[in-house]
Amino acid sequence: MNPDDAVNLQVRNRLPAETLRSSHGWGILEAEHVAMRRPRRIEFNLHSSRHYLALLNFYRGDGETFADELPCSTLRDVRGKLVFIPAGCRLQGWSQPETTPIAFTAAYLDPNLCSHLSTDRPQLSPMLHVEHPLLTQLLLQLNRVLAQPDMYSRVYVESLAVLLLSEIMNCQAIDRSLGRPVERPxxxxxxxxxxxxxxxxxxxxxxxxxxxxxxxxxxxxxxxxxxxxxxxxxxxEPPHRYQMGRRVERAKALLTDPTLSITHIAMAVGYSSPSRFTTLFRQVTGHSPRDYRKKMI
The missing domain is CATH 1.10.10 (Arc Repressor Mutant, subunit A)
Structure with missing residues (x-):
């Protein structure tokens, strides 16, 4: 991830190995999970060329959060709250946490995902400490992807990015100044x-x-x-599911050749891990590759 696009955290009296930060990128989506096990006062700022969406999970004893066009938020219990900052907008503030760990999962979305929006439509707006059940579930799924990125195809993760941005657009589809629906694409x-x-x-x-x-x-x-x-x-069905289905169909044909190993077949259809291939094959067919082979030969 480009460091200039990521949220910058400045921690007072930071101890070694105190903050764990894991990240992964898939082109139109960059994601990270941050966990501070022994929390200290932090100052944060963001001015990114990407849209920023974060799911927060901590309680702060004190703090202020600022974003362009919005009043300052001093909310303390931000567990399960979302922050959205459109590309080019600024986020800054500080938090004095309680004794519980600080954690958040963030998605950095390529603005070109919504390049189809014309300039006469309202632009995306920042949101501070809001609740949205679907966006929350999508970010929790993104957190699971971050834990095991090799278990998910690029098409799957990038489709997740499209769904995130689509839902943000949907929840901002009411023009607050006019109080009536905005024309959607x-x-x-x-x-x-x-x-x-x-x-x-x-x-x-x-x-x-x-x-x-x-x-x-x-x-x-x-x-x-x-x-x-x-x-x-x-x-x-979405592109990632279609791709997986076609891979399984190709694998079924290859499994009828007893000279081919399961590992060879897994690699031939795009899975470097035989265990991942077996899991997905069973998910689609209800059988492991070995059991399917025994049944067909």
Whole structure:
């Protein structure tokens, strides 16, 4: 992650190995989980070229949080609260925590995900210490992805990024100054036949590859946001699930050859870990690869 895009934490009297920070990137989404086991007073600031969404999990004895256009928040119990800062806006403040650990999970979203928005529509606005059950669940899932990033495909994680930003846009779809619904981006339906065929063929030809959402969207000449919605409309399932289904179908054909090992088949369909391949194969078919082979041969 570009350090200039990440939230900057300055900790008073920080002790060695006091703050644990894990991060991972997938192109249109960068994510991190921060945990401070022995909390100290912290000062924080952010001025990122990406949209920032964070799920907080701590209680502060005192503190102030500032964001562009919003009044200062002095809320102490920020457990389960969300902060959203659009790209280019500033976040700053300080927190004097209690004795409980400080933790938060953050997503840094590429603004190009919503580049389809025209300039005459209201821009995204910062939000401080709000509650939103779906966004909370999505960030908890992102935290699970961070714990085991190799268990999730790039298309899956980037689709999660589109869902996060889509939900932020939905919850800001009321113009506060007018008190009436704002016109949302029009969605024209599924993929054209040439788009469907081109994307399907590309996935099939590159089945072992960890394809990106932007890569697939470019083939259809759509933004990642529109592509996700159009693909699901046309196919009936999101891109990552379609890719997984095609990998399983390819694996089924390979399993009929007794000379091929399970490890070889796993790698041939895009899984470097045989255990991950076995888990996903059982999830789709209800059988382990070995049991499926015994049944078919």
């Amino acid at each position: 029009k969605f024209k339906g599924g993929l054209a036949s040439w788009q469907h065929r081109a994307v399907r063929d590309y996935i099939e030809e590159n089945l072992p590859q960890d394809l990106s959402l932007a890569e697939l969207a470019a083939i259809a000449r759509l933004s990642p946001y529109h592509f996700c919605r159009a693909f699901k409309e046309a196919v009936g």
